[in-house]
Structures are given as structure tokens and as C-alpha cells.
Amino acid sequence: AQKVTQAQTEISVVEKEDVTLDCVYETRDTTYYLFWYKQPPSGELVFLIRRNSFDEQNEISGRYSWNFQKSTSSFNFTITASQVVDSAVYFCALSEARGNYGQNFVFGPGTRLSVLP
Amino acid sequence: NAGVTQTPKFQVLKTGQSMTLQCAQDMNHEYMSWYRQDPGMGLRLIHYSVGAGITDQGEVPNGYNVSRSTTEDFPLRLLSAAPSQTSVYFCASSYSIAGGAVGGRGNTEAFFGQGTRLTVV
Numbered sequence: 677a678q679k680v681t682q683a684q685t686e687i688s689v690v691e692k693e694d695v696t697l698d699c700v701y702e703t704r705d706t707t708y709y710l711f712w713y714k715q716p717p718s719g720e721l722v723f724l725i726r727r728n729s730f731d732e733q734n735e736i737s738g739r740y741s742w743n744f745q746k747s748t749s750s751f752n753f754t755i756t757a758s759q760v761v762d763s764a765v766y767f768c769a770l771s772e773a774r775g776n777y778g779q780n781f782v783f784g785p786g787t788r789l790s791v792l793p
Numbered sequence: 794n795a796g797v798t799q800t801p802k803f804q805v806l807k808t809g810q811s812m813t814l815q816c817a818q819d820m821n822h823e824y825m826s827w828y829r830q831d832p833g834m835g836l837r838l839i840h841y842s843v844g845a846g847i848t849d850q851g852e853v854p855n856g857y858n859v860s861r862s863t864t865e866d867f868p869l870r871l872l873s874a875a876p877s878q879t880s881v882y883f884c885a886s887s888y889s890i891a892g893g894a895v896g897g898r899g900n901t902e903a904f905f906g907q908g909t910r911l912t913v914v
Binding site: 680685711713719720721723726767780781783784785786 | 826828833834835836837838841851881883885901902903904905907908910
């Protein structure tokens with residue numbers, strides 16, 4: 677069965693520090709998709725990135741970067757020069773097939789990031 | 794765009810009461826699902842639907858019913874609320890694509906509603 681582990685329950689950093697959020701996944705599928713979502717204090721879930729299992733290129737978007745390593749089943753997320761607005765709970769998720777047409781998400785437990793001024 | 798709309802945002806129920814959480818999406822997504830979020834456990838799937846008239850159980854379906862009479866709406870019913878159902882509930886929708894090839898199902902992100910915080914006393 678699919679599983680997503682986020683070993684870091686809570687992380688606190690001081691503003692402008694870099695921080696990496698770890699994500700390790702388990703799946704027997706050869707084709708799968710990984711996602712990161714952000715949940716700010718307001719509670720909504722904000723999509724950040726999608727990566728498929730055939731694309732191991734790292735991706736950078738502004739201060740965010742993602743390191744996908746299939747060999748270690750990891751999809752880590754780094755925030756460079758963190759800001760107070762980055763304070764949120766971050767979820768890593770694995771998309772699994774469901775029936776003939778659907779997909780569902782297996783979420784990790786989340787990492788709560790606090791960026792202190 | 795409205796996206797995924799959930800109502801209500803907050804609700805307090807007494808044990809044994811029933812209620813329906815509403816979810817509507819305007820993106821013509823075939824696939825809709827309900828999750829509950831509990832501390833330290835991420836989001837867990839309750840029920841899902843691959844289209845109008847088709848629903849199925851997720852990881853934690855007990856105590857919940859769903860129906861899908863239209864593409865847009867996917868309500869979640871609690872028939873007899875219990876304190877264990879105190880949680881934050883999220884409705885999500887996404888594209889539903891047949892097949893397992895790259896670019897097929899699994900390739901789209903889920904769009905989430907803003908959540909319903911439910912307390913059962």
C-alpha cells in the first residue's frame with residue numbers, strides 16, 4: 677500500500693534561514709505522482725507542485741525548490757531565505773490510482789513550519 | 794472562479810444529531826472526494842465519486858454517507874454524529890482520466906474547498 681512519511685513534525689527557523697522539509701514515500705506503482713500542498717493558518721490547502729515518477733529533474737520556483745530522488749523514494753522541499761509568510765503546515769502527497777478512472781491522494785502527516793522574525 | 798465551495802465553515806453538533814456538509818464545484822470535474830483532517834494524521838479519504846451516480850468508500854467511511862446526483866455537487870451526510878467525528882473536513886475535486894499511462898490519471902492536482910470545522914459534543 678502507498679504511504680507517505682514526513683518525519684519532521686515541527687520545524688522552527690529564524691527568518692532568512694534556509695529550511696528543507698523531508699518527504700519519503702512508498703509505492704509499488706511504476707507510474708505515480710507526487711505533490712506538495714501548503715496549509716497556512718487560514719486553513720485552506722494550496723497546491724505548490726506536482727512531479728511525475730518519470731521526471732527526476734529538480735525544480736526551482738522563486739525561493740522554493742524540490743529535489744526528487746527516485747533511488748531513495750524522496751521528494752524533499754527546500755525554502756531558501758525563509759520568510760514569516762512561509763509559516764504553515766506543509767503536506768507531501770502521493771497520488772494513487774482508484775478504480776478505473778480516478779485518483780486519490782495519500783497524504784503525509786504534515787510538517788508544521790514556523791518562521792520567526 | 795468559485796472553484797470548490799464548502800458550507801458551512803463551522804458547525805457544532807450534539808451527539809446523535811444529523812447534518813449534511815455541502816460541497817459544490819464549478820470546474821466540471823468528474824472526480825470528487827471527501828477527506829477529514831486530524832492532528833498528526835494528515836488527510837484521510839472518507840468517500841469519493843468518479844462521476845454522477847457513482848460513489849465508493851475510502852479509508853475511513855464509517856458513520857458517513859454520500860451521494861452524487863449531479864456533477865457539481867457531492868454532499869457528505871453524518872446520520873448520527875459522534876464525538877469521534879470532530880474534525881476538519883475537506884472536499885476536493887480533480888480531473889478524472891481513464892488509463893494509467895503517463896499523462897493519464899493521477900496527473901492532476903486536487904482542488905480543495907476551504908474546509909468545515911466540525912465539533913461534536
